[in-house]
Amino acid sequence: MKHLRLLFLAALLAAFPGPVQAATYYVDSESGSDSNDGLSESTAFQTLEKVNAFPFQPGDRVLFKSTGLWRGTFKPHSGEPGQPIYYGAYGVTDENLKQTDKLSAEERRALLDSAQLPRFYCSKDYSDPSLWTEVQPNIWVSKEVDPSDPLYFPCDVGNIIFAITDSYGKELNSDHLLCGVKKWSLDNLKQPHDYYYNPEDHRVYIYHQGNPTADCPMFEMALRKHAIDQGGCHDIVYENLALAYAAAHGIGGGGVARITIQNCRVSFIGGGHQFTTESGKPVRFGNGIEFWNCAEDMKIVGNLVYQIYDAALTNQGRAAADSPHKSIERNILWTKNVISFAEYSFEYWNGDNAQITENVQFVDNDCYDAGYGWAHNQRPDINGAHLMFYHNAAQTKDFVVANNRFLRSTEVCVRMENDWRSGLTMKDNVYSQTENRPVIRWLSKIYYGVDDFEKYQQETGMDVTSKASKE
Numbered sequence: 001m002k003h004l005r006l007l008f009l010a011a012l013l014a015a016f017p018g019p020v021q022a023a024t025y026y027v028d029s030e031s032g033s034d035s036n037d038g039l040s041e042s043t044a045f046q047t048l049e050k051v052n053a054f055p056f057q058p059g060d061r062v063l064f065k066s067t068g069l070w071r072g073t074f075k076p077h078s079g080e081p082g083q084p085i086y087y088g089a090y091g092v093t094d095e096n097l098k099q100t101d102k103l104s105a106e107e108r109r110a111l112l113d114s115a116q117l118p119r120f121y122c123s124k125d126y127s128d129p130s131l132w133t134e135v136q137p138n139i140w141v142s143k144e145v146d147p148s149d150p151l152y153f154p155c156d157v158g159n160i161i162f163a164i165t166d167s168y169g170k171e172l173n174s175d176h177l178l179c180g181v182k183k184w185s186l187d188n189l190k191q192p193h194d195y196y197y198n199p200e201d202h203r204v205y206i207y208h209q210g211n212p213t214a215d216c217p218m219f220e221m222a223l224r225k226h227a228i229d230q231g232g233c234h235d236i237v238y239e240n241l242a243l244a245y246a247a248a249h250g251i252g253g254g255g256v257a258r259i260t261i262q263n264c265r266v267s268f269i270g271g272g273h274q275f276t277t278e279s280g281k282p283v284r285f286g287n288g289i290e291f292w293n294c295a296e297d298m299k300i301v302g303n304l305v306y307q308i309y310d311a312a313l314t315n316q317g318r319a320a321a322d323s324p325h326k327s328i329e330r331n332i333l334w335t336k337n338v339i340s341f342a343e344y345s346f347e348y349w350n351g352d353n354a355q356i357t358e359n360v361q362f363v364d365n366d367c368y369d370a371g372y373g374w375a376h377n378q379r380p381d382i383n384g385a386h387l388m389f390y391h392n393a394a395q396t397k398d399f400v401v402a403n404n405r406f407l408r409s410t411e412v413c414v415r416m417e418n419d420w421r422s423g424l425t426m427k428d429n430v431y432s433q434t435e436n437r438p439v440i441r442w443l444s445k446i447y448y449g450v451d452d453f454e455k456y457q458q459e460t461g462m463d464v465t466s467k468a469s470k471e
Helices: 002-015 048-053 095-102 105-114 453-460
Strands: 024-027 061-065 069-071 085-090 119-121 123-125 132-136 139-142 157-163 177-179 181-183 194-198 203-207 219-223 234-239 242-246 254-262 265-269 272-276 282-285 289-301 304-317 328-335 338-350 356-363 366-370 385-392 395-402 405-409 412-416 424-427 430-433 440-442 446-448 467-470
Touching: 069 123, 095 105, 105 304, 105 338, 123 242, 157 194, 157 203, 157 242, 157 272, 282 304, 304 328, 338 356, 366 385, 385 405, 405 412, 412 430, 440 453, 446 453
Parallel strands: 024 061, 061 085, 069 119, 085 234, 119 242, 181 194, 219 242, 234 254, 242 265, 254 289, 265 304, 289 304, 289 328, 304 338, 328 356, 338 366, 338 385, 356 395, 366 405, 385 412, 395 424, 405 430, 412 440, 430 467
Antiparallel strands: 123 219, 132 139, 139 203, 157 177, 157 219, 194 203, 272 282, 440 446
């Protein structure tokens, strides 16, 4: 009888197996193969397409070789509560990446700017001079290719990023790079590096005296796509990844939950054509890390974000008042990030009073040079600001902006469009602004500079323990 019970138990366990053991997978863009099993460095996967399609399970770890480069949009898989899918790196040699929380902001910025991290480019490499033909004096056009060609542009080219020195490594910081100047017709190409993307023939035209790549060892055409498209995803960790040259968002997508982004580098993002207004005005866009509409239980810690068309970091939403799905932005922590050369360091807004925002913490971040980036002088709406608080009508509580450093901006450090102080706490921040430029733009009409910062504190009740000084 006991023997029969054991057989029955064995059959029962076979019919209902326990949890699948989490696995670690490796991805190597140079030496891997998609026919491998991915379970060791010597049998690594190779392509982003394989990673996007593979059925990873909750708790799995996906590690990209630190020297690797992948092109296209990375589409992550969801884990489960307590069992996130981890996307990270292997072969990283700098031990400081394991303890960035112990480094100063300047040390973190220098480390993440130079670290050899797995790179994800949402761009096409057009550095080969044979890909360009002069069609008019100083007007060059990219090679005509069909949709099956890897060099084909399936969508708008929102930026061109090129190197200006022959002595550069695989990792480039903003000191080495310049960007093209986007124009909206062929007739407007007047100056070096002016370019036009023609949506009819899917080619790029650029003004240059001589072949545009002659002195540019790197020439990246950024596509209007996200580097990581995580819409609808949940329970994910990203760590030690480098995202660049995407003309939409670095990390974008709505309806997300329980995601951690840490020790990542996000650079040269945005500039894609979003839409054209009824009056014929083209609008461009692109944020470094964006959570759209619903986002809950998010942690964004210790990242380096720079050279961004719009906002380096943002949670925002606009669900329709009659929609059964509300824009809920809840339990979001932005901390210890280093931000520079974005039009806005941090942007927030949320639709009407049917929407909900609660427990958003923007604390202990270091923000430099808002509005001084590649995109500023190309924008039709110059807005340089560290805190860009567009109109917020949501039910808002426990929104805290504290212990941040906001240093230099082309316009203002804080722009507040409407009064939602009942849900907002601002304290212990440090503002440093260039001589004669305002620190605060309050309700679109009142400006406070360094000299009358105390007046701002007294009249608004905000930032009463914060400090402001001149550069």
